[in-house]
Amino acid sequence: MGKIAFVFPGQGAQAVGMGKDVYDALPHSRAVFDKGDEVLGFPLSRLVFEGPDSDLKLTVNTQPALVTTSVAYLEALRSQGVQPDYVAGHSLGEYSALVAAGVLSYEDAVSLVRLRGRFMEEAVPGGEGAMAAVLGAEREALAGLCRNISEAGNPVELANINCPGQIVISGSQAGVNEAAQRVKEIGGKRAIPLEVSGPFHSSLMKEAAERLAAELEKVTFNPPSVPVVVNVNAAAVTEPDEIRELLVRQVFSPVLWQDSVEWLISAGVDTFVEIGSGSVLAGLIRKIDKTVKVVNINSLESAQAGW
Numbered sequence: 001m002g003k004i005a006f007v008f009p010g011q012g013a014q015a016v017g018m019g020k021d022v023y024d025a026l027p028h029s030r031a032v033f034d035k036g037d038e039v040l041g042f043p044l045s046r047l048v049f050e051g052p053d054s055d056l057k058l059t060v061n062t063q064p065a066l067v068t069t070s071v072a073y074l075e076a077l078r079s080q081g082v083q084p085d086y087v088a089g090h091s092l093g094e095y096s097a098l099v100a101a102g103v104l105s106y107e108d109a110v111s112l113v114r115l116r117g118r119f120m121e122e123a124v125p126g127g128e129g130a131m132a133a134v135l136g137a138e139r140e141a142l143a144g145l146c147r148n149i150s151e152a153g154n155p156v157e158l159a160n161i162n163c164p165g166q167i168v169i170s171g172s173q174a175g176v177n178e179a180a181q182r183v184k185e186i187g188g189k190r191a192i193p194l195e196v197s198g199p200f201h202s203s204l205m206k207e208a209a210e211r212l213a214a215e216l217e218k219v220t221f222n223p224p225s226v227p228v229v230v231n232v233n234a235a236a237v238t239e240p241d242e243i244r245e246l247l248v249r250q251v252f253s254p255v256l257w258q259d260s261v262e263w264l265i266s267a268g269v270d271t272f273v274e275i276g277s278g279s280v281l282a283g284l285i286r287k288i289d290k291t292v293k294v295v296n297i298n299s300l301e302s303a304q305a306g307w
Contacts (some may be wrong), residue, residue: 002270003085003261003267003268003271004084004085004086004226004269004272005085005086005088005264005269005271005272005273006084006089006100007071007088007089007097007204007272007275008089008093008100008274008275008283009089009096009226009280010093010094011062011092011176011196011253012194012198012278013116013278014062014065014066014069014281015277016048016050016051016052016056017048017049018065018069018276018277018278019033019049019068019072019073020048020049021299021300021301022072022075022076022303023045023049024083024130025231026075026076026079026227026300028076028078028293029072029073029075029076029179029219032071032072032075032106033045033072035106035107036064036068036106036110039110040110040111040114040180044061044064044068045068047065048065048068048070048170058117058121059117059121059196059198060114060121061117061118062092062117063092063116064091064110064268066092066096066276067096067113068106068110069276069277070275070276070277071099071100071109072233073275073297073298073303074099074100076297076300077297078306082273084100085226085269086228086236086269087226087227087228088228088260088261088264089231090198090257090280091160092113092116092248094231094247094250095112095247096109096275100223100275101224101225101228102224102225103221103223103224103228103243104219104221104222105220107155108273112216112219115212115215116121116208118182119251120198120200120208120251121197121198122208123198123204123208124198124199124204124205127171127173128172129168129170129171129172129176129198130173130176130196130199131168131169131170131194131196131199132168132169132176132180132191132193132194133166133191133192133194134167134168134169134179135163135165135166135189135190136165136187136189136192137167137183137187137188137189138187139158139161139167142167142169142186142188143181145179145182145185146171146175147183149178154175155172155175155203155293156170156171156176156178156179157169157171157201157202157203157254158170159202160254160255160257161255161257161258162257162258163257163258163285163287164258164287164288166285166296167168168194169191169202170200170202171199171203171204172194172199172204176193180193194241196272201254201255202252203252204252204285205251205252206252209248209249209251209252210248212247213248216244216247216248217244221241221243221244223238223239224237227242229260230246231253231256231260232249232250232253233246234256234259234260234262234263236263236267255280258284261284261285261288261289262266265289265292269292270291270292270293271292271293271294271295272292272293272294273294273297274294274295274296274298275298276297276298278300279296282294282296
């Protein structure tokens, strides 16, 4: 029998109305949203279900909204008795994965990501940072280009290694713009600017990481029920203190998503179950390896269908 990995999306997967179907139909899923409203002290569920989209897109709101939606769909899936062998999440999605593995309570996770979003937004003044998706470039060549531009005074770094041919860069506005203009020099096709409120997963986020570290120290981390494959080193981690430390580093380190998926496949995973809004990760996984099975749990119907 092949193994199953539950994977959870990060920022960019949000959509107004996500999770409303399981909220309406399933008491355990409704309880997740109700608990989120209670813990955060404002009607997160109303923002998720009704918008406006402009408010949902704010990092400080997007992060708790996505974790809440993923955990609500996870509860819907748990009623079917499906258990993973591994869990992983893309950037913010790592917090949903930690809830799935029992490392963090949902209450602690949603509180932490609300703060994480705020710290990330406040780390760099608006307009000074940027991110862009680079298509068709080789990782080492793009890393070299970013290094050269950074050494000249405009920091830019690899932020998300998503799949072959898709790497996100992050850093100063000037650094990202220059790298975007020069991707064809290294064999890349083009760069697409991303609508984000800061240069996430770059060294410019170190102040946010330090603030988050202080909050993470206040929270209980339990041993995971299944190994968590983390973004920072694309390997399975089972020690609670190491998971805590890697969450701090994750804020300013690249998300090694392609490497994580390849590690899971090498460990025997042949079925990936994406739990939460959208299907971003499913698309990336198929570009990494077309032979594995990918299942989306992003609706009441899909949560109850089984596979």
